[in-house]
Amino acid sequence: MARTSPVTDWAVDFDVLDQDYVADPFRIWDDLRQRCPIAHTDRRGSTWLPTRYEDVTAIAHDVDHFSSLEVAVIPFDGEEPEDPVLPYGLPPISADPPLHTWTRRLLLPWFSHARVDSYEAMTRDLCISLVDGFLGHGQADAAADYAQQIPVRVIAAILGVSDSHADMFTGWVRDVLEFADDPERRVRGVEGLINYFLEEIEHRRVQPGEDLLSMLLHSEVDGVPVEESVVLGTAALVLIAGVDTTWSAIGSSLWHLATNLDDRKRLVAEPDLMPFAVEELLRAYSPVTMARIVTKDVEYAHCPMRAGDKILMNFPAANRDPEAFEDPDKVVLDRAVNRHVAFGSGIHRCAGSNLARMELRVALEEWLRRIPEFHLTDAAEVTWAGGQVRGPRILPVTFP
Amino acid sequence: MKLRVDPLKCQGHARCFALVPELFDVDEYGMSSVKGDGTVAPALEERARLAVANCPEFAIEEINGAAPAS
Numbered sequence: 001m002a003r004t005s006p007v008t009d010w011a012v013d014f015d016v017l018d019q020d021y022v023a024d025p026f027r028i029w030d031d032l033r034q035r036c037p038i039a040h041t042d043r044r045g046s047t048w049l050p051t052r053y054e055d056v057t058a059i060a061h062d063v064d065h066f067s068s069l070e071v072a073v074i075p076f077d078g079e080e081p082e083d084p085v086l087p088y089g090l091p092p093i094s095a096d097p098p099l100h101t102w103t104r105r106l107l108l109p110w111f112s113h114a115r116v117d118s119y120e121a122m123t124r125d126l127c128i129s130l131v132d133g134f135l136g137h138g139q140a141d142a143a144a145d146y147a148q149q150i151p152v153r154v155i156a157a158i159l160g161v162s163d164s165h166a167d168m169f170t171g172w173v174r175d176v177l178e179f180a181d182d183p184e185r186r187v188r189g190v191e192g193l194i195n196y197f198l199e200e201i202e203h204r205r206v207q208p209g210e211d212l213l214s215m216l217l218h219s220e221v222d223g224v225p226v227e228e229s230v231v232l233g234t235a236a237l238v239l240i241a242g243v244d245t246t247w248s249a250i251g252s253s254l255w256h257l258a259t260n261l262d263d264r265k266r267l268v269a270e271p272d273l274m275p276f277a278v279e280e281l282l283r284a285y286s287p288v289t290m291a292r293i294v295t296k297d298v299e300y301a302h303c304p305m306r307a308g309d310k311i312l313m314n315f316p317a318a319n320r321d322p323e324a325f326e327d328p329d330k331v332v333l334d335r336a337v338n339r340h341v342a343f344g345s346g347i348h349r350c351a352g353s354n355l356a357r358m359e360l361r362v363a364l365e366e367w368l369r370r371i372p373e374f375h376l377t378d379a380a381e382v383t384w385a386g387g388q389v390r391g392p393r394i395l396p397v398t399f400p
Numbered sequence: 401m402k403l404r405v406d407p408l409k410c411q412g413h414a415r416c417f418a419l420v421p422e423l424f425d426v427d428e429y430g431m432s433s434v435k436g437d438g439t440v441a442p443a444l445e446e447r448a449r450l451a452v453a454n455c456p457e458f459a460i461e462e463i464n465g466a467a468p469a470s
Contacts, residue, residue, distance in 0.1 A: 105429060336453060345457070349412055
């Protein structure tokens with residue numbers, strides 16, 4: 001994916017797709033926080049990269065200056081269609097109030113604590129069957145054979161679409177998020193998702209079910225039926241946001257446990273730590289970076305931000321800020337003070353955060369219950385995706 | 401000890417509810433509120449402090465004395 005020239009100074013010419021950044025962004029953030037906490041680049045348009053907790057959360061809360069109308073970290077550099085199928089993008093994530101407010105209210109009850117509890121048994125059965133599939137082999141790709149297989153199937157069940165298409169969904173989502181600098185793949189992913197959901201919407205017009213997609217399609221807001229383009233965008237969002245992200249968190253957590261023997265032993269010996277460990281692993285390996293677009297010229301922390309500039313919402317770096325977390329680069333499984341913003345901050349807090357937490361917890365519980373001892377087969381084989389979502393994509397592990 | 405959730409700050413991360421369900425309620429939109437008048441039984445004080453220390457929106461306030469913050 002080396003489509004751009006190497007970075008010489010991260011403060012003025014950063015590139016989140018640079019292989020050094022994808023492999024180990026932590027040292028780069030540490031350096032930037034000390035000498036230039038908000039970096040800038042003109043690669044892919046004028047873009048700012050805050051690295052401190054205080055800055056990232058302040059920008060997230062200032063929805064007046066920093067709009068969510070463009071949340072893609074890598075801007076699309078192909079031709080935009082003249083008559084877009086998704087005029088509102090993927091609400092509520094790509095919307096500001098008021099559209100954000102009512103589309104979010106449609107989604108939230110599907111991801112409430114109570115509702116997420118009802119998805120737990122299905123998630124656990126899924127994890128058990130996946131482990132059954134490779135337990136006897138003594139080795140597995142913890143990313144591709146396990147982490148990647150879980151969230152996509154849970155989300156498919158919630159949306160009411162067949163999980164037999166799981167690999168196809170995963171392919172489209174990766175095209176959109178991980179290969180965003182390749183216009184051909186990005187278009188393929190977007191078109192695949194749109195055409196698939198358009199067909200599913202037609203089925204549900206005739207035969208509505210009890211699923212999220214049917215609910216969206218038959219919702220009225222203030223007495224007016226929700227437009228099809230909003231239904232389409234919201235359904236696509238649920239799939240895009242619910243797959244790559246959580247799978248990355250599960251994969252990063254398993255990578256951590258494969259490479260940190262003491263933490264793995266402790267978590268196996270003290271299962272009550274799991275809820276705290278989940279939060280700590282989310283903090284230390286936050287997968288998601290979002291973007292905002294500057295609505296009007298503003299000087300923030302001595303940075304002259306111009307209307308149209310992009311801000312990368314560097315939640316992963318905020319979560320490693322020593323001003324906000326004691327010993328931030330150390331994973332402390334029972335960390336007591338943990339105001340991490342892995343799910344964002346402010347009005348765009350991840351709508352699926354309860355679901356993601358449950359999936360990560362159950363995935364780790366079921367893995368550790370059956371595979372308490374495991375290690376990387378070969379560290380050199382591990383690959384990471386980065387940019388909008390960071391997590392391992394190839395993660396071969398060996399177990400007795 | 402007495403707590404209050406600032407409804408203008410709460411964004412539904414639900415960390416407080418996950419940590420101390422005895423003290424907090426959460427609605428179907430994820431918004432948290434204290435149960436009853438927010439008074440914390442002495443046995444729950446340590447966990448209540450944990451809830452305060454894990455709210456990413458700094459939305460949980462400790463109310464000292466009888467008069468709640470407006």
